[in-house]
Amino acid sequence: MPRRTDVQDLVQQFVDRLSSLIEQDTVTRAREAVLSAFGGRAPAGLQLRGAGKLASSVVGRKRRKGPIQLCPVPGCSNRAAPVFGMVCSKHKDLPKSEIKKYREQRRAQKQKEKTKKAA
Ligand SMILES: [Zn+2]
Structure with missing residues (x-):
């Protein structure tokens, strides 16, 4: 300090x-x-x-970084990196269509949690 x-x-x-x-x-x-x-x-x-x-x-100018994004693959809690197309290094070879599916699943899940909280 x-x-x-x-x-x-x-x-x-x-x-x-x-x-x-x-x-x-x-x-x-x-x-x-x-x-x-x-x-x-x-x-x-x-x-x-x-x-x-x-x-x-x-x-020195502080680098502005966005919030930490996590890999959208279910069960994976690694950090996603832009160089890998916003998945983690382990899942960077997965086809884009798969990733897209996972991403949509995750979004739907989040939406569900949100509405549950609101209710
Ligand atoms: Zn991953």
Whole structure:
């Protein structure tokens, strides 16, 4: 868990680096972005959760990944990967028509659970 001072140092470094690299108006805009990341609060009153978000955006852009998809094959709980056509590595050789069938089954199952919950 990062200590508060570490994060503040990071913020300071970030601002310092920006100041030396970019023109003043850009710095102002960046500072506004930083402040808005803290919900309008000054960095002195920063919260660790917001600081973590800031730190990750400073250190490197966080890769946005979609939610984890699971392989649609029944009984298989491996993760599906886009490179395999959204099935797991074990089932990547299954014919597309099979996969499609499994997918539809899964969707129907989900729908059923939903309506059961609603009722
Ligand atoms: Zn699988």
